[in-house]
Amino acid sequence: MRAVLTREMGGCKVWTQIWGGCRQGLGICAVPRAAGFVTEARHQLQSRGSSKRSHTLREKPFQGLLRPKSLSREELVDILREAVVDQKGPLVTLNKPQGLPVTGKPGELTLVSVLPELSQCLGLGERELQVVRASGKETSGLVLLSSCPQTASRLQKFFTHSQRARKPTATYFAVTDGIPAASEGKIQAPLKQEHTEGANLVVPVKSPSRKDILKGVKRTLSHFRVVATGSGCALVQLQPLTVFPSQLQVHMALQLCPVLGDHKYSARVGTVLGQRFLLPAESMKPHGQVLDEALLSRLHLTPAQAAQLPLHLHLHRLHLPGIRPRDAPTELLAPLPSYFSRTLQCLGLQYQ
Known part of the structure; x- marks a missing residue:
């Protein structure tokens, strides 16, 4: 599995032509792949495994994580420049590290806040990049940027049309604590957002009325396919057919298989005598994900380390029109983060 997965995820099929609408010349900034990183965060973005695997598994469980609060703007721009996986015409594709918010409050260090500097670094001059498609803060993976408003508008219309036609354009990989009962299927659930005790949470709604729909309840739909299983966990391919905050995390919790590192919605899954069941979403407060001793042992983690486990949800593939x-x-x-690959190795998940 690892050899196949690495070959597939380490590359990127790129544009062979430039999108119409913006055909100006582009000065491409060379990306130094082997440069020595000054910060730990930059070093962690490299996903090369150590030859001393057992030592690495125990001593560096979360290699590849980003901590924006400890970075300067210049350091974050350097990291994002390293994360470029494709640059053709007005389009730039990044492999966003987990933990980096796309937007935020004024003054916060986010992807959007450093786009002017990143545009300059990539040789775009006055043509500032804007976000076309991005994974959320806790999710790693593809971010699609464009320096051309016409191209950005065209792609956004494509994504909207695909969503209405129920055609998936994004494919995620997730590692789940638990194995779905079916190897493949669709998850449908009406969802709504609630603000409770200072946190925005997504909760399912049973049999929503027309009034509920008008008040913000949305019927959500995702397709899933189990790619591999091992150690009571699964590598799952997820394709959202609708767009809603935390949709994939909530959908997998509803399947009694929360995403590994989901410290927000995994508390809704209870266990009695080895049998899992769904707890009332309204009564469960988010807390650190609790993993059993056998899984902690396979992951080479202590309970304290497990409380810091990053969300194992990665936007791996985007389909774009010709x-x-x-x-x-x-x-x-987009390649997998190194901590994600480590988890696959620990769990012995085989890619078929």
Whole structure:
């Protein structure tokens, strides 16, 4: 599995033509792949395993994590420049580290806040980048940027049309604590957002009325496929067919298989005598995910380390349209974070 997965995720199928609307020349900034990183965060972005595997598994369980609060703007721009996986015409694709918010409050260090500096670094001059598609703060993976408003608008219309037609454009990988009962299927659930005790939470709604729909309840839909199983966990491919905050995390919790590192919604899954059941979402406060001793041992983690486990949800693939109607679609890929790959290794998950 690891050899196959690494080959697939380490590359990126790129654009062979430039999208219409913006065809200016582009000065591409060379990305130093082997530069020595000054900060730990930059060093962690490299996903090369150590030859001393057992030592690495125990001593560096979360290699690849980003801590924006400890970074300067210049350091974050350098990290994002290293994270570029494709740059063609007005489009730039990043492999966003887990923990980096896309937007935030004024003064906060976010992806959007450093786009002017990143645009300059990539040779775009006055053509500032804007976000077309991005994974959330706790999710790692693909971010699609564009320096051309017309191209950005065209792609956003494509994503909207695909969503209405129930055609998936994004594929995520997740590691779940538990194995779904079915190897493949669809998860449907009406969801709503609630603000409780200073936190925004997503909760399912049973049999929503028309009034509920008008008040913000949304019928959500995701497709899942179990790719591999091992040690009571699963590597799952997820394709959201609707867009709603925390949709994939909530959907997997409803399947009694919360995403590994989900410290927000995993508390809704209870266990009695080895049998899992769903607890009332309204009565459960978010807390650190609790893993059993056998799983902690396989992951080489202490309970304290498990409380810091990052969310294992990665936006791996994006499907984009061809330039012309008859052109074949384009596929963009993002490598897995090193901590994600470590988890697959620990659990012995085999990619078929």
